[in-house]
Amino acid sequence: MDERGVLILINAFVLLLSLIIQLITPRASRKNILFGVKVPEYAMEDREVLNLKNRFTLFNLLIGIPPIIILSLLLYRFPNPILQIIITFGYLGLLFLIYLKFNFKAKALKKEKNWDKDSKKIVVVDIRYSRDKSKIGIISPLWYLIPLTLVAFNLILGIVLYPDLPDKIPTHWNFKGEITTYADKSYGTVLLLPFFQLLTLGILYFSHWSIGRTKQQIDPDNPEISLKKNIIFRKAWSIYLFILTILITLLFTALGLLSYGIFFKTIKAINIIAWIIVGFSMIGAIILSIKLGQGGERLKLDGEEGLKKGYDKEDDHLWKLGNTIYYNPEDSSIFVEKRFGVGWTVNVGRPLGMFIMIMPFIITIITLIIAYKL
Numbered sequence: 601m602d603e604r605g606v607l608i609l610i611n612a613f614v615l616l617l618s619l620i621i622q623l624i625t626p627r628a629s630r631k632n633i634l635f636g637v638k639v640p641e642y643a644m645e646d647r648e649v650l651n652l653k654n655r656f657t658l659f660n661l662l663i664g665i666p667p668i669i670i671l672s673l674l675l676y677r678f679p680n681p682i683l684q685i686i687i688t689f690g691y692l693g694l695l696f697l698i699y700l701k702f703n704f705k706a707k708a709l710k711k712e713k714n715w716d717k718d719s720k721k722i723v724v725v726d727i728r729y730s731r732d733k734s735k736i737g738i739i740s741p742l743w744y745l746i747p748l749t750l751v752a753f754n755l756i757l758g759i760v761l762y763p764d765l766p767d768k769i770p771t772h773w774n775f776k777g778e779i780t781t782y783a784d785k786s787y788g789t790v791l792l793l794p795f796f797q798l799l800t801l802g803i804l805y806f807s808h809w810s811i812g813r814t815k816q817q818i819d820p821d822n823p824e825i826s827l828k829k830n831i832i833f834r835k836a837w838s839i840y841l842f843i844l845t846i847l848i849t850l851l852f853t854a855l856g857l858l859s860y861g862i863f864f865k866t867i868k869a870i871n872i873i874a875w876i877i878v879g880f881s882m883i884g885a886i887i888l889s890i891k892l893g894q895g896g897e898r899l900k901l902d903g904e905e906g907l908k909k910g911y912d913k914e915d916d917h918l919w920k921l922g923n924t925i926y927y928n929p930e931d932s933s934i935f936v937e938k939r940f941g942v943g944w945t946v947n948v949g950r951p952l953g954m955f956i957m958i959m960p961f962i963i964t965i966i967t968l969i970i971a972y973k974l
Contacts, residue, residue: 604679611684612672615691617882619664622695623657625941628889630817630897635699636923636940637706638916639715648709656702663698667691696922699940703922716914737834738812743842744805747849751801754856755794761860762790769859773867793859797852799963804845811838814944815933817895829896836892837943840884847877889942 626634632641634649635656643649671687710716765785772781783789811834819826854870857863892898918928923939929949934956938945946953 604676607679607684608672608676611675611687612668614688615668615671618692618695619660619668621886622660622664622699624886624890626653626656628893628898628942629940630894630937633894633939634710635703635706636919637703637710638914638939639706639710643713643715646713648713652702652705652709656698659701660695660698664695667694700922703940707916737831738808738838739835739842741805741808744801744808744845747801747845750849750853751794751797754797754853755791757860758790758794758856759787761862762787765790765860771859793852793856797849800848800852801845803963804841804848808838808841808845810935810944811841814935814937815931817937825901826895828901829899831896832899833892833894833896836888840888844877844881844884847873847880851877892942894942895937 629636631644632639634644634652639649668691671691675684675687762785767785768782769785769789770779770781771783771789773779814834816827816830818830851870851873854863854873858867858870890898915928916923918926918931919939920927924945926936926939926945926947927949928947931947931949933947934950934953935944936947937943946956948954948957
């Protein structure tokens with residue numbers, strides 16, 4: 601298969617995976633969250649709610665599958681990296697619009713059914729957890745010394761080998777393993793890969809750090825069970841994140857060895873490693889989301905009660921843009937659970953939260969500028 605065919609397959613895989621994640625997200629969210637809207641847990645058995653969920657699945661399949669085929673054919677006709685980026689973000693935008701449509705329907709249904717009357721107007725906080733939550737539910741940060749050691753190894757190796765490296769260093773290969781781009785030898789070129797490796801490690805460690813400092817969400821009807829689920833949930837995701845960090849660090853190391861012309865002689869082995877990482881990251885995240893749910897909601901522990909008659913404090917008004925952005929200047933928490941789906945987000949009502957929100961975009965732009973100049 602030529603490079604164009606591989607590009608199409610990768611693009612179609614990414615779009616299809618995005619659609620699958622969209623389809624499973626409602627089932628991975630907390631039991632009292634309907635498309636980002638907080639409702640009583642018993643409401644999830646309401647006939648109209650079940651119909652709304654079924655329509656969401658059908659709507660995504662009918663609207664989401666045809667563009668994958670059309671956009672893949674378009675990319676095959678006009679193979680261009682920029683077009684591929686536009687297609688990917690355009691498709692994600694389409695899926696988000698579908699979600700918004702059902703978020704609005706969920707809000708209307710909640711108002712019609714008057715479910716907000718079941719709000720208990722209380723929030724439960726576990727003092728023990730809040731006092732030292734950085735040490736509860738996540739693995740030790742000392743584990744990250746392992747990938748940091750690999751980064752240091754790559755940095756030292758590049759400096760040691762620099763005098764013997766050729767004047768032109770390979771920086772890009774096609775899918776056949778042929779070198780397509782070279783860069784003039786310089787310390788900037790040699791140290792660029794360790795720099796990106798360190799940057800990536802910093803981002804992943806920050807994600808690990810934030811897991812331990814996210815505001816916990818405790819069930820007021822069963823706080824002990826809720827806390828246990830939360831701890832299991834955080835531990836599982838912190839382990840997943842660490843394994844992913846190790847794999848990505850090894851990939852950067854392999855790329856460095858390939859550029860220096862030692863150990864790896866062809867990009868094909870690197871491609872295999874890359875696909876293993878992609879497979880682990882995607883499949884692992886999906887499995888954890890399905891098995892655990894948001895905050896460990898899908899776990900079954902001894903001592904649980906049946907369906908809850910109500911829910912904690914009503915706070916839908918604090919979530920913006922389809923209940924995807926949390927804005928609460930009065931909340932001192934920086935990291936909070938995502939309202940729809942699995943994972944965490946930030947409180948943009950706090951200056952630090954806003955900074956963290958926009959930082960990935962700044963890093964992406966700077967990275968693209970550096971890569972373009974090289």
